[in-house]
Amino acid sequence: MAMPCTWASWSLAMGSLCSRFTRSKGGYDVHDGATCTTYVRVTGGGDNGRGVAEYVSPDDITAATCSSAVGGNVNCGTGAAVTHSAGSNFLIYWDADESRELENGPSITKASGGTLLSATGCSGNNGTKNTPTLTADLLGDWREELVLRESSNTALRVYTTTDVTTRRIYTLMHDPTYRAQVAFEQSGYNQPPHAGFHIGAGMADPPKPDIHVK
Numbered sequence: 001m002a003m004p005c006t007w008a009s010w011s012l013a014m015g016s017l018c019s020r021f022t023r024s025k026g027g028y029d030v031h032d033g034a035t036c037t038t039y040v041r042v043t044g045g046g047d048n049g050r051g052v053a054e055y056v057s058p059d060d061i062t063a064a065t066c067s068s069a070v071g072g073n074v075n076c077g078t079g080a081a082v083t084h085s086a087g088s089n090f091l092i093y094w095d096a097d098e099s100r101e102l103e104n105g106p107s108i109t110k111a112s113g114g115t116l117l118s119a120t121g122c123s124g125n126n127g128t129k130n131t132p133t134l135t136a137d138l139l140g141d142w143r144e145e146l147v148l149r150e151s152s153n154t155a156l157r158v159y160t161t162t163d164v165t166t167r168r169i170y171t172l173m174h175d176p177t178y179r180a181q182v183a184f185e186q187s188g189y190n191q192p193p194h195a196g197f198h199i200g201a202g203m204a205d206p207p208k209p210d211i212h213v214k
């Protein structure tokens with residue numbers, strides 16, 4: 001039975017986009033979130049396990065998407081091939097730039113190459129999905145923390161970046177869209193959370209959160 005799954009939703013400079021795939025028919029498509037205009041459609045390939053879309057390179061201000069079944073690495077707006085893959089597992093804001101890094105099991109890498117973190121003694125979950133226990137902005141500034149289980153299942157570790165950045169963003173948990181997505185990271189088809197505003201190279205200053213404390 002076909003099982004539509006929300007794949008990712010996020011805001012881009014070109015407008016709000018949403019993307020989804022259909023489990024039994026494979027493929028995926030990318031739409032304008034406001035008008036449903038189709039930007040990219042890839043068909044076939046059978047069961048599409050998962051995919052992500054994100055700004056992963058400061059040298060390319062367009063978003064890349066990648067699925068685990070078909071489609072490869074393409075620009076979300078045009079479908080043209082892009083140089084740096086967004087991977088198909090998790091994503092994380094980790095180093096100083098606004099582009100997001102790739103998170104896969106116990107490691108963090110740059111899309112352009114290079115390992116930023118290798119958590120020896122820790123493991124991911126869910127087989128090839130290799131999901132972390134949690135990624136979320138839990139501590140410090142807007143960069144995300146990485147929670148992993150030790151391979152012995154006797155402890156959890158929380159990793160946080162030590163890179164200094166000049167980019168200032170209100171903590172991501174102040175953003176209702178991001179906060180909700182962190183919740184479904186653990187209760188739905190676990191894929192990385194996205195903020196409700198654009199984060200990436202050339203970004204505008206982020207909106208001030210509309211938070212009221214009584």
Ligand SMILES: [Ca+2]
Nearest residue numbers: 095097098099
């Ligand atoms: Ca980064």
Ligand SMILES: [Ca+2]
Nearest residue numbers: 139140141143
């Ligand atoms: Ca943080």
